[in-house]
Amino acid sequence: MKNAFRFLCIAALAGCTLMIVPSCSDDYDDSEIKERLDKVENRVTALEKWCSIINSEIASLKRLITALENKDYVTGVETLENGYKITFSKSGSITIQNGKDGGDGEDGKDGLDGYTPIIGVAKHTDGLYYWTTRAKDGKTNWLTDADGNMIRTTGNDGVDGSSGNNAPTPIMKTGIELGNDYIPDAVYLSVDSGESWKKVSGDRGEQGVQGPKGDSLFKNVDNSNDDYVIFTLQDGTPIEISKWFASSQEPVPTGIIILDYTTMPIVKGGQAQIKLRVNPSGFKVTKENIELDVWNSDTYFLDDKNNMSRASYVTPSDYYELVKIEPDKNTTNEELEGQWIATIQSKGVGNYRNLSELSLVVNYTDSKGDVQRISCPQSILVETVPTVEEGIAFSYSKVQTIYTTETNINPYMLFTNFNFYKNTEGEIWHYDMELIAEVKTELDENLLTADTESLYDKHYISFTPNMEASIWKELTEGKTKKASSSAKIKLIDFAGCCKELDLPIVYCPSNINLKLELSAKEVNKYQNTSESYFINIGNELAEYGLVQDVISELTMPAIQGFTEDDSLMEEYFPMAIEEMGICTGKIFNPILGFYVYKEAIPGTRNYEPYDETLPTITIGITSIAQELVTPFSLVALNIKLYMEIIE
Numbered sequence: 001m002k003n004a005f006r007f008l009c010i011a012a013l014a015g016c017t018l019m020i021v022p023s024c025s026d027d028y029d030d031s032e033i034k035e036r037l038d039k040v041e042n043r044v045t046a047l048e049k050w051c052s053i054i055n056s057e058i059a060s061l062k063r064l065i066t067a068l069e070n071k072d073y074v075t076g077v078e079t080l081e082n083g084y085k086i087t088f089s090k091s092g093s094i095t096i097q098n099g100k101d102g103g104d105g106e107d108g109k110d111g112l113d114g115y116t117p118i119i120g121v122a123k124h125t126d127g128l129y130y131w132t133t134r135a136k137d138g139k140t141n142w143l144t145d146a147d148g149n150m151i152r153t154t155g156n157d158g159v160d161g162s163s164g165n166n167a168p169t170p171i172m173k174t175g176i177e178l179g180n181d182y183i184p185d186a187v188y189l190s191v192d193s194g195e196s197w198k199k200v201s202g203d204r205g206e207q208g209v210q211g212p213k214g215d216s217l218f219k220n221v222d223n224s225n226d227d228y229v230i231f232t233l234q235d236g237t238p239i240e241i242s243k244w245f246a247s248s249q250e251p252v253p254t255g256i257i258i259l260d261y262t263t264m265p266i267v268k269g270g271q272a273q274i275k276l277r278v279n280p281s282g283f284k285v286t287k288e289n290i291e292l293d294v295w296n297s298d299t300y301f302l303d304d305k306n307n308m309s310r311a312s313y314v315t316p317s318d319y320y321e322l323v324k325i326e327p328d329k330n331t332t333n334e335e336l337e338g339q340w341i342a343t344i345q346s347k348g349v350g351n352y353r354n355l356s357e358l359s360l361v362v363n364y365t366d367s368k369g370d371v372q373r374i375s376c377p378q379s380i381l382v383e384t385v386p387t388v389e390e391g392i393a394f395s396y397s398k399v400q401t402i403y404t405t406e407t408n409i410n411p412y413m414l415f416t417n418f419n420f421y422k423n424t425e426g427e428i429w430h431y432d433m434e435l436i437a438e439v440k441t442e443l444d445e446n447l448l449t450a451d452t453e454s455l456y457d458k459h460y461i462s463f464t465p466n467m468e469a470s471i472w473k474e475l476t477e478g479k480t481k482k483a484s485s486s487a488k489i490k491l492i493d494f495a496g497c498c499k500e501l502d503l504p505i506v507y508c509p510s511n512i513n514l515k516l517e518l519s520a521k522e523v524n525k526y527q528n529t530s531e532s533y534f535i536n537i538g539n540e541l542a543e544y545g546l547v548q549d550v551i552s553e554l555t556m557p558a559i560q561g562f563t564e565d566d567s568l569m570e571e572y573f574p575m576a577i578e579e580m581g582i583c584t585g586k587i588f589n590p591i592l593g594f595y596v597y598k599e600a601i602p603g604t605r606n607y608e609p610y611d612e613t614l615p616t617i618t619i620g621i622t623s624i625a626q627e628l629v630t631p632f633s634l635v636a637l638n639i640k641l642y643m644e645i646i647e
Contacts, residue, residue, distance in 0.1 A: 044176050044185045051172040051187065053097065057217040058119055058170055060094040064231060064239060065121055065129045065153040067091045073242045077223045084221050086229070089365045096231075097216040117189075117200050119143070119170055119217055120235040121153050129153040131170055131191070133200075134235040143170065145191055168193050175199075251282040253362045256376045259339070263381040265435070266346045267495030268390070274342040274380060275328060278362060281338025285325055289364060292322045292344060295357035295379045300421035300429045302351050314361050314373065319348045319384055346384045353421050353429055354384040386419070387497040391431030393417045394489075394501050399482070399545035401510040401637050402465070402475055411462040412448075412505050414489060416455060433459065437494040443487040447471065448505065450487065463487055463505055475507060482545040483507050508544040508637070515642040516540075523575065523600040523645065532578050532593035537641070541590060546637075574600040574645070577617065590619075592641075605644035617641040 066072075067088045076087035083097040117133040122140065124130050130150045131143035142150045145168075155167040171190045175182030178197060182188060187201035222230040231239040259275040266272045278285050294317040321344065328339035342360065357379040366372050385391065395415045404410045418431035433456045441450040441461070447469050451462045465472045465485075475483040484506050491499045514537060526533040541547075578595040607616055619639040 044174060047174045047185060047187060048177065051174055051177075054119070054172050054217065057096065058172075060096050061119075061121060061217055061233075062153055062169055063091060063094050064241070068239065068241055069129070069154055074229050075243075077221070077229060083216070086221075096218045096221065098218075118234045119172075120233045120237055121239075122237055124150070132235070132237075140235055143191060146196065151191055172200075173197070251280045252366075253278055253280070253283045253364055253374045255279040256360055256362050256374055258360065258376055258378055258380050261378065261380055263383060265383045265385055265494070266344075267387055267435075267493055267497055268346055268348065268352070268384050269387070270495045271323070271343055271345050272382065274344065274358075274360070275339065276342060276360060276376075277339050279338065283338075283362075283364075285340045285362065287322065287325045289362060290322065290325055290342065291361045291363065291373075292317060292320060292342075293359045293361050293375065294320070295359055297354065297356040298423055299355075300353040300423045300427070302419065302421060317356060317358065319346060319354045319356060320344050320358060320382065321347055344382070348384070351386055351390045351419070352384075353386060356382050356384075358382050385435055386421075386431060387495070387499075388436060388491050388493040389497060389499045391419050391435070392491060392499055393419060394499075396503065398504070398547055399506045399508050402472065402483075402507045403510045404636065409464055409467060410510075411451075411464045412507070414461045414463070414501070414503055416459045416461070416491070418459070435493050436491050438490075438492040440490040440492070441487055444485060447485045448487060461489060463503075465507065472507070475509060478509070481508065481543050484545075506545040508546065510637060512541070512544055512637070512639045513642065514540050514639060515644070517644050517646045518600070520600045520602045520645050520647060523596055526594075526596040527574075527599060529596075533575060533596050534591055534593050536591045537639075538590055541639070546590075573604060573606040573643070574598045592619075600645045602645050602647045605642070607642045617643070 064086075067090070070090065072088045072090045074086060075089050076085075076093075078085040078087070080095070083095060085093055085095050087093040117135055120132045120134060120140065121129045122132045122142075130152055132140050133143050134140045145151055151170075152167045168191055171194060173188050173190070174184070175186045175188060176184040178188060182197070183199065186199050188197040189200045190197050217234055218231060219234045219236070220230075220232040222232070226243070228240050228242045231241070233239070255278070257277045257279075259277060264272045264274075291314050293314045295315075297317065297319065299319070322342060323345045324343040326341055326343075327335040328341050329335055344358070348354065358381075359376045359379045361373050361375045363371050363373045393416075395417055396413065400412045401410050416433070418433065420428055420430045422428055436455070439452040439455060439461070441452065443450060443463070447466055448463045449466060451464070455461055467473065467476075471480075471483040471485070474480045484504065486505055487503045489501045489503060516535065516537070518535075523533060538547075575594040575596045578593045617640070619641060621637040621639065
């Protein structure tokens with residue numbers, strides 16, 4: 001751009017010359033033009049350098065005011081060759097130049113612009129600092145934006161030296177930096193981050209008046225006082241910032257004590273509070289100057305995961321974070337001097353249990369500006385446990401027999417199976433029923449009675465039918481094949497998390513009689529073959545509620561078929577049970593396999609209506625829960641199978 005500027009100036013001067021001097025002259029001397037161009041270019045270069053320095057000084061002044069408003073303090077003043085390095089406790093450091101008085105400009109045609117306003121700051125009646133300018137007449141005015149509003153030196157929401165980022169900073173530039181629409185050797189000011197520019201340098205005259213007042217916004221730095229440093233601006237405004245020695249009225253922490261060392265259980269996602277005391281009592285504890293330190297961490301997952309180990313002076317936890325610190329209070333709501341309550345939050349993703357030793361560390365900034373830490377010599381054991389929804393699994397049979405014997409009512413069982421967790425060392429932990437604080441049931445009390453007392457020691461809730469109710473009477477009297485009701489169960493842990501289930505309660509008779517009609521033609525296909533004749537009685541049993549036991553995850557170890565005398569069966573009936581199907585895992589699939597040893601004749605049957613001595617196929621079913629400590633879920637169901645051969 002400088003070269004372009006120089007070319008334009010040469011062209012302009014040359015154009016004027018051509019009007020006077022013939023183009024064919026060999027005696028033309030352009031040394032004067034070159035000399036004048038060199039002076040202009042040198043002046044522009046000097047202005048650019050000055051603008052760069054002033055912009056840097058403006059930035060330093062802004063950080064100085066930021067430190068002042070944030071109650072920061074000076075920890076060091078280092079004298080440099082051309083200025084000072086100022087170090088703050090929170091805000092880092094700034095460098096400012098020695099103030100230099102500017103001399104008068106040279107003659108009007110060669111001098112710098114007559115006068116450039118001096119940028120400064122001043123405190124307004126609202127207690128905040130705003131940008132100012134000092135005019136040629138020595139009067140200081142507020143620097144304003146396009147709308148006439150005063151411009152804050154710093155922003156509104158920053159902390160610890162970072163405020164002011166949202167406040168515009170004045171910027172100086174020369175016209176040559178801005179482009180052809182600006183006077184090259186003039187100075188321009190922007191107060192809106194470069195959106196618009198205003199010429200602030202004076203016009204050149206016959207005799208240049210005093211030039212810019214030095215190349216620094218600071219006139220003097222006084223470090224002679226033990227308690228504070230005085231920064232004097234070029235317009236005479238003093239800014240006083242305390243030194244560490246003066247601002248260290250705030251006590252330095254010497255120790256931290258945890259007041260309650262009992263193990264704290266937290267349901268995942270919940271909170272716990274740690275009571276602590278910091279010495280001396282006058283030290284103010286905040287969320288910013290206290291850290292959570294994990295000494296040891298042991299995590300149990302449903303699937304193996306890596307656990308943490310101690311890595312540094314302060315090891316952050318993957319499972320806990322400090323969310324709040326507040327003064328401890330007595331019963332009358334008075335603050336207890338020197339005592340605080342730290343609230344920690346359980347965090348982490350997945351179904352897990354974590355056991356951690358946590359401690360607390362208080363930090364502060366010393367006179368050198370270095371962060372120092374005071375650690376608590378003891379740790380507190382914190383345990384995060386799964387929610388009840390994660391830690392408990394329900395299981396139940398889809399059907400229950402009404403009687404264990406002729407008179408003993410068989411209760412309906414809801415089993416609460418706790419989940420098991422393993423750490424990287426292979427150690428096992430299981431969900432503790434004691435973490436359940438409350439059990440709620442909703443049911444028709446005319447039909448059922450609930451018993452929750454056995455939940456904690458035997459891990460089940462039982463429901464017993466009220467045999468005076470008509471639906472149960474009709475079942476026992478053989479008027480219905482099944483009877484149903486329902487119950488709603490809520491398990492609530494100590495954190496208020498809930499596991500709910502709408503439990504269908506279905507009963508069938510303890511003894512079931514099934515009558516099947518078999519086609520002689522179909523049966524005889526299997527006579528004297530190696531194949532079995534299979535009969536599926538699933539549809540018939542479904543009418544009694546006996547279906548696939550998918551929800552319960554219970555095992556059905558035995559479906560046993562028997563007769564009183566197989567030889568008698570062979571005499572009266574053409575086939576005998578060869579194999580029993582029947583239960584694979586959770587699936588209840590009652591298929592019977594028969595060996596056909598002679599021709600099936602229509603009218604043949606394995607029973608007589610009035611002859612109880614004839615052998616009948618009886619199937620006994622017993623279903624038990626996976627946990628052997630729990631009672632049977634389906635007790636002694638006997639199915640008598642009556643079969644008759646038809647055409």
